[in-house]
Amino acid sequence: MKLAKWDFLKIIRDSKSRVLLIGLFLFIGSFSYFYQQNEFLDLSDEYLSESHIYLDTFNALTDSSLATEQGQEIDRRLARNQTISGMLAFIIGQDEGNTVQDLESVVGDFVEQSMELNENVLFFYDQTDFPQYDALIRLMPPREVALEQYELYAYMAERGIQVDANQASPGMALYSLIQLLSGVFIIIIAAVIGADSFSRDQESNWSITQGLPVTWHRQWYTRTAIHWSLMWIVILVGIVTSFLISLIGADSTALNYPVPLYQGENVAYVSVLTYTVIVTILVMILSYLALRLAIGMSFIFRNIYLTIALVLMVFFIPYAFLIIPPMSDVNPLLYLQISPALEQWWYPLNTQLWQMLLSFAVLFIVIELVFLYVFTLIPTRMGKLERRRK
């Protein structure tokens, strides 16, 4: 513990660490402000353009196809979806929630109608015996999308969540920030913070840092813990600051707004807040591993750029595996990028949270074993690692 105090002071007084931490705070803390400056798509227009899908599909179908009982039902549902699209466009354009005041009986409920719309799309996909099946589904959104959308609105209906037309709401800004953090961004930050942890001492303070009655392995743990704690204090304070900034002028936090979380082949909808907590915990674990790796490598390499590059390479390996499809469903490194894994980019990996945690544990053990050996070597003043001779 005594050494930890001095390691902490060394880190906190290092100008590089200070600049990095302050920069990290400013970036994360101001994220929501800049996010809200984006120009978002007009959802009303989106829904209106969607209504043409159903009209065009109707026009593509022949009268004879629609004359049957099955055709009649398809016709009815196509017409209904066209109507619903118009209603949804109007409701979302008013930005009052699930309906429009005083026009409830005319425009209906946004969530209920959205469920009906997607239910109808799924119905179309089920009509495989329809003579013009291909024409029927050609313009439809993919079945998986319709299913996900149905579950999204079912989730909202179940919890009485109002639709929010504000895509720059505090909840959405937070969601975007967490998605950013869960990508390569956090790996870069971890690599840069940890890349000179040992090498700086070896270069500038060799005679003071050699010969301590504390093993390198123990010092590795201590330094990782300190860097990780500092990094996450800054990130968490930054997230809170960003969220507070986003609340200025907002009419709701929208923290309960649903966002998708893929679990195996199924999509589960969770609130932005739940998503934030789950992904933040995963990112915290992942960043710990990345820091551990970077700090460990700084014991081997004095060139910090090499260390940063190597750490990033490890976390970009998943992309290399994408070009070898048979490997993509067995490679645990695919879980090293949380966001793509959670959004099922690594199909057919069918990510489960427990699989991600297991992968992290495996990576932890691999790093541990490698550096158990590395820390038996002697860092000489010349910058080499020498093997202890028996």
Place this chain on the structure above:
Amino acid sequence: MSLQVKDLTISYGSNVVLKDINFTIQDNTIIGLVAPNGTGKTTLFNAIIRFIPINKGQIIVDGKVYKNTTRDVRALHKLVTFFPDQAELYEDFTGVEHIQMYRDIWNPEEKDVQKIIDRLNMDGYVRDKVKTYSLGMRQRLCFAMMIAANTKIMFMDEIMNGLDPVNVELVSRVLQEIKEEGKIIIVASHLLGNLDDYSDEIYFLNNKDVYFSYDRKTNTREFIKGYVSKDKLEALQPLPADTLYLETDRICIPLDGFEHDYDRFEVVELLRSLSDEEVSIGVLGTQEHYLRIYKGEQSLEPDTSDGEGGQTDEDDETVTGYTAEESGTRKSRRREETSVADSDTRF
């Protein structure tokens, strides 16, 4: 406590730097380690403290062999500290923080670092950032860090670098004081006269080994020590056996080579008349041994020709490897460095 080094061999590739070194040091001892630059003093320290791989040999402290395992190395590092390089201090830390850091790591029971600060007269600057320190202030801080660590075995490499005479004396005194606390201290220094002030034994590294050592307590044979140029040597003839004539025209004549006191007095007077340099009587010091070992003895035959014509020890070439030019530079400097030991009788 004892520190034993057994059959220690160090090589860098095919270049053997130290070979089969053996010595044992008991506690309450200060060893002066002397050798020209590049002969392996720092390598010896680094090897004992396991900062470099050793090819062969054992490090034994109190009868326990400290092997090359992580556990043993860590245990060894609890017992041994190495004098920090003043250029490698943390520039943004204060002196007090450095002292506290070493105290916290090695000697957490010690609460009061102020005693160390007072002892080394550092109170005036020790709370400033290290980046404001002069070389001497940094050097004293490094010494204070060692005192704070308070390990049983201390390696002090080039400890007096950059210190003014007052601080050399201060550090020398503190070294003697901490030695009495049961320490084993090895000091590598080029201030040879100063080593005589506090060392119990002097080790001379040469030929990849501890070539020669002498215990200052048992080294009681006295010499008349003075300077005489080669062309005036004849005036001193005949000289007794074991007379040393060393580089820088230093001559050391054993007192026991004369039967009567008046003979000795006569030689002293003669030496004074032959040179303006001081003549003294005392035991051979580190300086004389250094010259003898690394620069070789010169012939006592009077030289009528011009030039030095000194006899060079067979090993000298391989040990020192000085060029003539370097040797000349050292010669003039050594004349200044050669001090008369406190115990010597001066004339």
